[in-house]
Amino acid sequence: MKKLILIEGVPGSGKSTFARFLSNQFERNGFNTRTYLETTFDHPIIESTGYENYSLFMDSYYERWSKFLDDLPDEEVVVMESAFFQSPIVHLLHKDADRELIRLLIIKVSNLLSEEYCSLIYFYQKDAPLAINKMIKARGGREYLEQKHNEYKNEPYFRNRQEQGSDSHISFFLEYSVLANEIVSEVAIPTEIIENSTAEYQLYQKQALEKLNLTYFPDPVLNSSILKKYSGLYHNKEMDLKVSVELIDDFLWIFGNKRMKPKSKDQFYLDDMSVLVNFIEDSTNVTGLLITEKDLYANRNDNGTMFDRIS
Numbered sequence: 619m620k621k622l623i624l625i626e627g628v629p630g631s632g633k634s635t636f637a638r639f640l641s642n643q644f645e646r647n648g649f650n651t652r653t654y655l656e657t658t659f660d661h662p663i664i665e666s667t668g669y670e671n672y673s674l675f676m677d678s679y680y681e682r683w684s685k686f687l688d689d690l691p692d693e694e695v696v697v698m699e700s701a702f703f704q705s706p707i708v709h710l711l712h713k714d715a716d717r718e719l720i721r722l723l724i725i726k727v728s729n730l731l732s733e734e735y736c737s738l739i740y741f742y743q744k745d746a747p748l749a750i751n752k753m754i755k756a757r758g759g760r761e762y763l764e765q766k767h768n769e770y771k772n773e774p775y776f777r778n779r780q781e782q783g784s785d786s787h788i789s790f791f792l793e794y795s796v797l798a799n800e801i802v803s804e805v806a807i808p809t810e811i812i813e814n815s816t817a818e819y820q821l822y823q824k825q826a827l828e829k830l831n832l833t834y835f836p837d838p839v840l841n842s843s844i845l846k847k848y849s850g851l852y853h854n855k856e857m858d859l860k861v862s863v864e865l866i867d868d869f870l871w872i873f874g875n876k877r878m879k880p881k882s883k884d885q886f887y888l889d890d891m892s893v894l895v896n897f898i899e900d901s902t903n904v905t906g907l908l909i910t911e912k913d914l915y916a917n918r919n920d921n922g923t924m925f926d927r928i929s
Contacts, residue, residue: 620690620734621649623830625699626802627741628795630753632819634890636739637699639823642881646835649695656700658892659912662686663701666914672713676723679706683727687734702727702738703798711794714774721801728805738809739826740802745815746795750788763787838880842868848897852907852925861925863895863907873916891916903927 625637634655641653654661663682669675690696703724710720743749754762767784770776779786802809810829812822827834842865849865863878864871870878870886872895878886884897892913898906910922917923 620687620692621695622687622690622731622734622736623695623697624702624731624736624738624807625697625741626703626738626798627814628743628746628749628753628791628798629704630756631741631743631749631814632817633699633704633741636741636819636822636826637697638887638889640826640830641697642837642887643827643830643832643835644695644697647832650693651695651697653892653911654696654698654701655890655892655913656704657890657914659914659918661701663698664705668709668712672710672715672719675709675713676706676719679723680727680730683730687730690734702731703740703801707794707797711790711797712770712773712775714778717797720797721804724801725804725806728807732806736807738802738805738807740798740809740811741814742795742799742802742811743815744813746792746799749815750791750795753791754788760784838882840880840883844883845870847904848907850904850927851929853928854923854925857923859925860928861907893917896922 623637623640625633625640627633637653637655641651644651654663656664658664663679663686665675665678665682669678706723706727707720710723758765763784766787767776770787775790776786779789782789802811810826812825814822824834845865845868848870849863852861852863853859854861861872862874872878872888876888876891876893878888878895881887881894884899886895886897887893888895892911893916894910896908896910897904898908904927906924906926908922908924909917912918912920
């Protein structure tokens with residue numbers, strides 16, 4: 619039987635981390651599993667290019683879901699975040715589309731999803747303004763708002779609220795939250811709604827595993843001597859790009875601030891990017907790393923992106 623687990627919530631609510639956790643647990647329980655995060659390259663649902671005509675986007679969005687479900691193999695589990703709510707709400711809010719059209723589109727897709735074994739996990743917080751302000755602060759505060767404003771100021775939503783300046787993005791996130799909280803009660807698939815203001819993610823994980831009838835398998839524990847041998851500088855000749863892997867406080871870090879978590883002795887994952895880091899060794903030394911999974915920012919190649927160790 620096909621199984622599709624969708625994770626949704628406002629930006630910064632922990633969707634990617636939770637999706638990665640569930641995907642790992644399905645794999646470790648013996649299921650053939652595919653993971654789609656928000657940054658997955660060549661995503662079957664989330665489109666990297668937008669539509670000026672939001673009617674075209676709505677048609678394409680529904681058609682993408684229909685094709686994806688038709689092509690989904692039996693006996694495969696898919697864990698996907700940010701595609702069911704976030705993608706259409708963000709795109710259509712940017713266009714300042716009629717909010718009823720947004721609601722009807724998501725309900726229409728949920729009816730399509732209800733024909734499959736599909737469930738939704740939805741994170742929300744009762745105090746939405748507080749949650750959004752915390753998210754903005756964590757991402758850089760005023761600098762983050764100015765960056766978003768410069769990126770999207772020509773979209774109709776923000777043009778129609780020019781007097782708010784960069785604060786229009788606070789209004790945007792608040793409206794997103796209100797709209798998503800209303801729609802979630804109407805979707806036609808089983809839904810687990812989690813109020814996560816206390817950030818008790820271990821509890822949420824335990825509850826999800828019980829509902830999905832999965833046994834918990836923790837990440838493997840690797841001692842510092844193993845981690846230390848992976849620390850170093852790696853180089854991709856084709857792109858002339860260098861990547862540093864650092865060992866800090868008994869954890870490996872990549873891309874500056876991304877913590878690497880072990881899937882096995884020589885393979886690591888990132889919580890919030892579609893990235894697996896595979897270390898390559900000969901009989902005596904670590905000679906390189908191969909980045910697999912397809913990600914908008916880290917790897918767009920089917921066979922991965924190879925980096926040779928240079929120090």
